[in-house]
Amino acid sequence: MNKNLRMHAEKSNLSLLDYVLKRNSEIAKETGVNRTIFAACPNSMAVIKAALNSAKRCNAPIKFATTLNQVDLDGGYTGLTQYEFVKKVKQEAASINLQSPVIIAIDHGGPWLKDQHRKEGMNYEQTMQAVKESFEAAIAAGYDLIHVDPTIDTTLPKGEIISIEVVAARTVELIKHCEAYRVANGFPKIAYEVGTEEVHGGLVDLSVFKSFFELLKSGLKKEGLEDVWPCFVVGKVGTDLHTTEFDAGVAKLIVDISAEYGSVIKGHYSDNVTNPEAYPASGMGGANVGPEFTEREYEGLIELETIETQLFEEGKVPKKSEIKQELWDAVIASGRWVKWLEDDENADDFYANDADRQLWLIKTGCRYIWQNPEVIASRVALYENLENNGVKAEEILLSHIEKAMDKYFYKFNLVDVNDLLIK
Incomplete structure (x- = not known):
């Protein structure tokens, strides 16, 4: 099924994830049921195995969202490079004859978001170059999505927040680099995720939220990338490191705005959330879960x-x-x-x-x-x-x-969705 979906996506001139989200939207109109893509943060071999087992049992897609701390050219704390990670996932999936779509992504890819970059005291040029090399390795390894997240700047005075104009400009720069590398090497289309829950209230200030979209749109157009647009935008929806209540009201507001631009909202820090069923009910496109596992x-x-x-x-x-x-x-x-x-x-x-x-x-x-x-x-x-x-x-x-993962597959209305995706 993974191969079939990738073939359909290619025929539609879409990345795998863009195609899955497009089908999700079509299925929602047909059935009246919204679905939220579940992404597991693969912080151990056990989590990788559990996620694949759970996806098989639930007959649903599984997305892996890997940070550069976890998987990178230096092996990260899992000990795996991008190429090794993809190979490992494929091996584990084959060992259980998994037919579900497996989507692999970089999570929070941006300057100084890798702990080692801060530890080594990298300047802006050094950390941006390292991030670009990591992105290239991910594309070459066969990743499906890159979360472009240039929302941290350690050179700013303490307490000063990076401007939304700079965030947008650096987002465009990184997407431009990825697309140039991908096209030059003949790799398939990939999807993009942008934004973060950790800047400007997670872009939850509606004026900032809309401004970011407009800046991104004009920036990509200027670079001749009108046909490239992020499928996911990260929004702050009530959950963070120490809170577990999903704010459906805020989510609905930003879901509607993002829909006007052709994107869906992704929730981060969804660990141990008390009301996961509210994600699809609010129209959330995806949610990441990691430390819970x-x-x-x-x-x-x-x-x-x-x-x-x-x-x-x-x-x-x-x-x-x-x-x-x-x-x-x-x-x-x-x-x-x-x-x-x-x-x-x-x-x-x-x-x-x-x-x-x-x-x-x-x-x-x-x-x-x-x-x-x-x-x-x-x-x-x-x-x-x-x-x-x-x-x-x-x-x-x-x-x-797996018990924890099954909860998200069920509450996000993903069980048996594989049977609908391919139709």
Whole structure:
């Protein structure tokens, strides 16, 4: 089905994602049911497997939204380059004979949005060049969408917000670069996503929102790219790092505006959202979920350790894996938890912070250390201890993640949509 949809998209002179969204719109008119594309942030091998399993079970498309921190030319924290990531996804999909469309995308691609760029103190020219090289690698690897997000500028004085004119100009520059590289090398059409939830109220100020559209439209026209237009625009719809209530009222406002320009709204930070069914009801085109799956993976490992402890006490396991302690030690040693601290929290002593916050920081921080050699070794030991006793460790772990993913497939009205997409 993936191949068939790509063939139909090519015949329609569209990218795969633009074609899927076009069919979604047509199906909504036919059935009266809106659908929201679900995107998983693939922060571990387990999440990749779980997403493909869930997509197969639900007979629906799956989109992977990878940040440059996760997958990049340097391997990111997953240890995978763009080419290796695409190859890995294809291998895992083939292993379960997945027929669903698989859409692969860059999430938040822009200057200084890769942690390493900030750490190395890159100037504007250096970080833009690195981003362009990452985009080229993604296009060559077969990615379907690039989220162009030049909304951060570390050279500005603290507290100063980047102007919407600069955001639009840099967005045009990056899209122009991608299109020039794609066309010169004969690669298929790709889709684009623009905007962010982290600037100008997530473009939720309606005057700024419309201004961004107009600036982008005129900028692309000036560069001779009238036929290139983002299918997704990111909007702030109530959810962020610490809130989980989707604001349907705000969403509807910006959904209607974006429709006038031929785009649909994408929600980010949709993790653990309390009212996911409101996304399609509001006309949202897509939603990204990521850290939630790291939390579920952590919880799955803790369940496995509980089983392991019981077996150890029964004399059926010679040595425990100590996976929980290994995870805590690795996250704390990485120092990446500091990135998520509030202003009044302690960056010098992890254990000086509130116990609930410690657990949250560990759960969300695990995505950075899944590929640490010590963590891998501990997980291997855990799995061996359980499987030697007839316990299907990986199945138990994946069930935690898949349960969370199934929720989004159902609440976003995506179950069995594959049967409609190809008609």
